[in-house]
Amino acid sequence: MIDExxxxxxxxxxxxxxxxxxEAWNRRQVGDALMLPNTHCVVVGAEPASPLREPGDAAGFALLRHAADEEELLLLAVSPQHRRRGVGRRLLVQAMLDARARGSAYLFLEMRDGNPAEFLYREFGFEQIGRRPGYYRGAADGPIDAVTFAKRL
Ligand SMILES: CC(C)(COP(=O)(O)OP(=O)(O)OC[C@H]1O[C@@H](n2cnc3c(N)ncnc32)[C@H](O)[C@@H]1OP(=O)(O)O)[C@@H](O)C(=O)NCCC(=O)NCCS
Incomplete structure (x- = not known):
């Protein structure tokens, strides 16, 4: 299951x-995370009823970490060819349902300032709770702030 x-x-x-x-994680980072009992993923196909028979059928994923009554959205991603068709929205809905089912009351996330993903997060009622100046230093065009959002589930 983890390998799939x-x-x-x-x-x-x-x-x-x-x-x-x-920002991308490598295979080892993801594999190590999935081995942890408090780390969970959601993987979806291009359409709500799309079967996931092989890795290439995946259109998007969310990776979450659960601790006490909090959950952190570590990564959310949709393949470029499947964007703006509601896949990200579907992932976020499922991630929030799963988090609530695990007993989480809050969902936190952090993103690079200026990432258009913010439009999606705000649509779901996430509110900005913090900013870390110059947190992302891997960017080709200089350091970029990290912005933290939270939502009560
Ligand atoms: C952010 C991301 C997951 C969105 O996935 P998506 O499947 O395109 O999102 P959806 O189609 O569900 O979008 C839902 C709504 O969010 C908003 N939205 C999503 N992407 C947007 C963009 N690039 N610009 C403006 N609004 C955007 C829109 O309101 C959109 O509704 P609409 O298409 O009806 O206007 C995707 O762009 C992605 O994988 N980006 C790269 C990885 C990343 O930066 N992830 C977030 C940080 S971990």
Whole structure:
């Protein structure tokens, strides 16, 4: 099960993140995370009823970490060819349902300032709770702030 999820996640990961920002995780990082009992993933296909028979069928994924009554959205990604068709929205809905089912009361996330993902997060009622100046230093065009959002589930 972990291997299947890992292959599907890496299929999306390799296409979804702009290398200019160094945000993508490598296979080992994801594999190690999935081994932890408090780390969970959601993987979906291009359409709500799409079967996931092989890694290439994955259109997007979310990776979450649960601690006490809090959950952190570690990564959310959709392959470029499947964007703006509601896949990200579907992932976020499922991630929030799963988090609530695990007993979480809050969902936190952190993103690079200026990431258009903010539009999606705000649509779901996430509110900005913090900013870390110059937190992302891997960016080709200089340090970028990290912005933290939270939502009560
Ligand atoms: C952010 C991301 C997951 C969104 O996935 P998606 O499947 O395109 O999102 P959806 O189609 O569900 O979008 C839902 C709504 O969010 C908003 N939205 C999503 N992407 C947007 C963009 N690039 N610009 C403006 N609004 C955007 C829109 O309101 C959109 O609704 P609409 O298409 O009806 O206007 C995707 O762009 C992605 O994988 N980005 C790269 C990885 C990343 O930066 N992840 C977030 C940080 S971990």
């Amino acid at each position: 999820s890992l292959d599907a996640i890496m299929h999306v990961m390799e296409q979804a993140f702009d290398p200019a920002y160094g």
